[in-house]
Each structure stands twice: as structure tokens, then as C-alpha cells.
Amino acid sequence: MKLRLQLFEFEDLPWFPGMIRAGMMDYLRFMISTLGTYQPIVPLLRAALLQTGQTQLLELCAGAGGGTAGILHRLHTTGLPAAQVCLTDLYPQPSAWRLLQQTTSGLTFAEAPVDATAVPTNMPGLRTVFSAFHHFPPAAAEALLADAVRQKTGIGVFEGAGKHWLELLLACTVLPVVQLLITPFIRPFSLSRLVFTYLIPLIPVFTIWDGCVSILRMYPPPQLLALAHCADPEGTFHWQAGVVRHWWGPQVTYLIGTPAETGA
Template sequence: MKRSNLFEFEDFQWFPNIWRKPMTRLLLVVHRMFKTEPVITNLINDVLNQTGQKKIIDLCSGSGGPMELVYNNLKEEHAELEMVMTDLYPNQEAAKAINDKKNGISFRTTSVNALEVPSDLAGVRTMICSFHHMPPKVARGILENAKVSHQPIVVFELSDNSFPKLLAWTAFPINMILCLFITPLARPMTWYQLVFTYLIPLIPIFYAWDGAVSNLRTYTISDLDELLNGLEDETYTWKKEVIKQGNSKFLTLVGMPV
């Protein structure tokens, strides 16, 4: 496999929220910059239309990412749609903020393992910019669980890991500079985001590392072929695709029961 098994700072439970939250906000800015929302919306909408499902089960939700906006888009066509956000280590603060809105989205406050999704969580499973965090054995297990459970799954990644590995590391200095420019676009803005970006520039370092590494950890199309070996049969189909939008390339994988 081309995918590299490296770490990201946000993987670690000990990584302080005073840095984690600003990086999460920066990721939302990046989603807006790359216009991922309509791409994700269209992917899920196609699956909803083909399967007749009325619920989205978002796996590895973190703090929610762009999925609240995606859900609002989908509601225009699917009035009865519900979405449940889940995580192995639920962010209780994010869960409370989402649950308090009572807008059709709920965040399960107990742990949900994407390898063994509970049977009561039936619906279109989504993994948005989180699949690359999974090592191959876990990644295959997640896909296999969706197949065995006869549930559709949509995987979306911000890149397709098509750059040569050495060139991919040029993203580190670029990301550091980018962080300085996009920070004013982050909302809500906090004093600690400004301090640890411009006065004590730790966030740009963490952000630059995680951004460069997340690309190197992303599964390529050929990597997906390896993961899916033996998982495609007459009961379940897979569609893998690199979607090009401007200068961006998004890796996508959609699995559906027949």
C-alpha cells in the first residue's frame, strides 16, 4: 500500500482542547475553501435515493465537521431525514451543543465503535475525512461490518494521496503559512486561538503536520482495491472514485447492499 502509517496530533486523547478546538475550526474553513459540502451532499443524496433510507449514521464524527451543513442541504429533498453523530470517544461538549438544537440531528454520548456499529443504528453510514485515521486491518473491518450488516456506507476524503511521497512533505511549510492566513476566517474566534497562532505559534506547527500527514495516510484507489478484496459479491457493491473539483481531488468510496 502507498498509505503511510503515521500519527496525527489530533489522534491522541491527551492533545489539549485549547489546541484541538482551533484546529477543528480551521478544518471547517478548509472545507469551505475546497467547497466539499455540495460534493458530500450529492454523494449521500444519491445513496438515500437508491436505498430509501431515512437516517444517516455519521461515524467518527469528532466535533461534527461539515455534516450539519450537509444535513440541512439534504433536508430540502428528504423532509423526514434524521442524522445520528457518533464517535468512539464522544466529544461531550460538541454532543451537548448539537443535541440542544433539537433540529433532527442527535449526537450519541456513549461510545460507538465503527467496527461494530450497534444494530439500532441502521441507516446510511458516513465517514467524512476520518477513514484515513484507520490502519488497514481496522479500515477493512469497518467496510466488512457495513457489508455484513447490509447497510450502505459513504467514505469521503479531502485528498487522494496521488502526490509522490517526497513531494507530499512540501505541504508542511505551505500549511504553516496557510494557517496564518485562514485563522481570521475561523469561527468562533477565541483569544487562545490568536495567542497560539501568532504569539506562540504552536497551532500552525500542529496544523501543518496533521495536514501533511493526513494526505500521506489517505488510502489511494489501488489501496482501496486491496482493502475490498473479497468483499464484493452479488449482495453488496462498491464504487470507488476520485472526484475532481478545480485543483482539488477528493477520494470517495460508496458501498451499497444490492
């Protein structure tokens, strides 16, 4: 599917209720962590860290931090025991992040909002964006990449899906049923999450819409590379984009850029 539509997602809207947004993010965190969605890109992250000489990942647009613990653990067990992650977001979720921090060595977070297109210079690390780059229209996406180029930090952008009509069909049919089945098992427990899933099903309804729009807004690899080259007209970074596949089928779309002088 090459079509890209710049539709809106409810979770992006500033007036959208934080309680509903948190419920949606908790569901995504649970699914991404349980399925190990981003495990296939750990070798790419490990290589980027080694190329840039960094040990910290600065996760932008972290949401509820889905998959972060598994990625960090895998980095620790594949030759990078000093690896760390700092979670940031324009809408921080410190309560969810504290839960992760209790069981994850090397994880920190910033409680203040962080704009991914203008990251403070005192926040070091190889930047990562998981499941969120599609939220940015082309001009903002280019600005996000350009900020990483300007600060010479390196960046990795990852979307836990391929851009296919089958993914869209799953988002409308199978995944809503899964959400209804797993919600009681999501931790930490939240009464509001149960209320707005079963009694007043706002969380599932908005999740279906946002999930479908996410796929339609995704940038395929050629478009990711085009954005990267616009953000880095001088060619100071080495860029690679593509798709990696889980052994059981699902795909992860990625873009990675590292400063060229590092020898990448």
C-alpha cells in the first residue's frame, strides 16, 4: 500500500481526555511488550549505538513505553550491558514509566514535556521513535529528523507494522476483540480503564480509529529516505531504511541515521 493519507488521530488532539489517551497507550504498551514487536530491530539499534559510541537511547514520543523494557534487556544481553533508555513525550506518562522503572535496570524518564522536533541540547543519546513517527506530517517529520542531524545525535525511527491492507483489516476486526479480552490483565489496574472499555467503550472505539489512521499515515521506506535526505541536504548522516520481519510474520518498518564521520 503506497497511499498515505494525513488524517487525524484523536490522541494527537490537545483537548482529548487524558484518561482515554492513557487507556489507549496502556493497551498499546501491553500488546507491544507481550508480542515483542520491536525485538527484530535490536541488532540495528545495537549497531547504531556502537557506530555512534553512545550507550543511551533517548526515546521520543514514548507513550506508555511499550516494548522498551524488552529492547533494553536484549541490548544488555547482547554485549551492551551499559545501555540505558530515557523516556520522553510531549504528553509525559510518569505513572506508567515508574512502573517500568521498577522492573527495568537502566531506565530513566523526563517528567517535563519534550518536543521531538526541538529536543533540549542537554538531553543526550541516540534518539528513537517507536510507533509514533506517522503522527508527524511531512514538514514536522522532516523537522524531527533535521533536529537530530543538527545536534549530531543519530536517530532511529520504527513502526511496528508493514503498510498493507491486511494490517488495516486486522485493526478493524481482530485487534478490537483482543483488546476486549486482555484489558482486565493490563497493569497497573485502573477502574477508569474498565469503565471506558466495557461500560462506555470509548477506549476501543478511539483505538480502532487511531489504529486504522496510523496505518494510512505510515511512511514506507522510500518516503522515509526521501524525508531523511531533505532533512540532511549536506549528506552529513548515513541513512538506511527498510523492513524487518518477525519469524512469525509481522513486520517492522525502520529508518536509521548516524553521523557519517563515525564511520557508519
